[in-house]
Amino acid sequence: MVDSALSRPGQRERYDSKLAQVDWLFVGLLCALTGIGIIMLYSVGGMTWGGPGWAYKQLIFFSVCLVMMCGLSLLDLRVWLMGAYWFYGASLLLLIAVEAVGAVRMGAQRWLSIGGFTFQPSEFMKLAIVLALARFYHECSAKDANLSWKLLIPAAMIGVPATLVMHQPDLGTAVLISLTGASVMILAGLNWKIIAAAAASAPVAVFLAFQYALHDYQKKRILTFLNPEGDPSGDGYHILQSKIAMGSGGLLGKGLGLGSQSQLNFLPEKHTDFIMAAVCEELGFAGGFTIFLLYALIILMALRMASLSHSHFGRLAAAGATATFALYVLINGAMVMGMFPVVGVPMPLVSYGGSAMLMVMTGFGVVLGVKVHRYQELPRQASIFSRFE
Structure with missing residues (x-):
């Protein structure tokens, strides 16, 4: 009934029609996941809205980002397509600016301060690279995307910002x-x-990066990951405390506000990188499983929305934004379980932080926008690189 109504001339461009096409079940899952995260931030923050105020601030962050995401879902895909390279270029310039005038905190030069507002430009690049690559491949032939010298272009588009971010350093x-x-x-x-x-050359690349590209503290993190028990009160402290917290929760957990590792501050970064350890300690295996189930449903629904798009740009942009989200979950989940080195990647929508939430919700704004405008055909314009053909 809705699809037939959308076939009428001009009907799809009406905002009420677009709002009806938003996947509100998907939005509800995002709210449920973030709600659990806010409850956990309330718990590890001392069971109060005062104190560090993590839960209150996260609620404000999410409320603003939720409205923004719904607004972005109504945005025409042609706007994303035309702005893709501009967004990538601006993000790249901000990364270069970090090298020149970036603020140094905790031994890393990752932040820019503009008008009293401090942010990490690398967060913008996570979405910018997706949109830029989606546009590049939208303008490519299937043959070029499969095997061609032109693949050096997306490789460089990935390699340049990754190198700049590595130099900050932010592994x-x-x-x-x-x-x-x-x-x-x-x-x-x-x-x-x-x-x-x-895949075959990856071990060699990892070895060379370890020997010549990584900083000493990054090498130490990797060695600690391989043997955290070797320095339990030093470099291995984070991983060991995380494992203790997760293992002590049992099936149903110790209860909100009753986790010894998190409440007594044995667990480091309990509101950001290691919040999943606090979840498993206080809510047990059941709480951790529920969160990962929500993540799985969100990822599967987002991939389905990506597959519905009639445009190549829409499919790749939505799938790429979903891949970024899934990688957040995979890396952080492996990190807190001691299966990956500690690299400072938060658990999306559950960990405290405005910058990461802003980019995740913007990415989901793209995903929902692809679903709302799934029937939109975007012409494959001639690429700026076609002159070399």
Whole structure:
């Protein structure tokens, strides 16, 4: 009934029709997941809205981002397409600005301060790389996307910002940008021979990066990941305390506000990187399983929305934004369980933080926008690189 109504001339452009096409079940899942995160921030913040105020601030962050996401879902896909390269270019310039005038905190130069507002430009690049690659492949032929010298262009688009972020240094974000870019390339139809060659050469690349590219503290994190018991009160402290917290929760947990590791501050970064350890301690396996079930449903629904798009740009943009979200979950989940080095990647929508939430919700605004405008055909304009053909 709705689809037939949308076939009438001009009907799809009406805002009430667009709002009806928003997947409100998906929005509800995002609210439920963030709600659990706010409850946990309330707990680890001392069971009060005062004190550090993590829960209250997160609620404000999410409320603003939720309205923004719903607004972005109504945005025409042509706006995203035309702005993709501009967004990427602006994000790249901000990363370069970080190298020149970025603020240094905790030994890392990752932040810019403009008019009293401090932010991490690397957060913008996580979405910018998705949109830029989606536009590039939208303008590419299937043959070029499969195997061509032109693949050096998206490789450079990924490599340059990843190198700048690595230099800050921010290993976690550099890995996230690289894996997100690689995901879009694979989804666009990358030849399996290139994928196999990259997988085969990965151990050598990791070894060379470890020897010559990583900072000493980053090398120490990797060695600690391999043997956290070797320095339980030093570099291995984070991982060991996380494992203790997760293991002590049992099936149903100790209860909100009753987690010894989180409430007594044995668990480091309990409101950001290691909040899942606090979840498992206070809500047990049941709480952790519920959160990961919500993540799985959100990812599957987002991928389905991506598959509905009639445009190549829409499919890749939505799938790439979903891949970024999934990589957040995978890396953070593995990190708190001691299966991946500590790299400072938060658990999306559950960990405290406005910058990460802003980019995640903007990405989901793109996903919902692709679903709302799924019938929109975007012409494959000639690429700026077509002159070399």
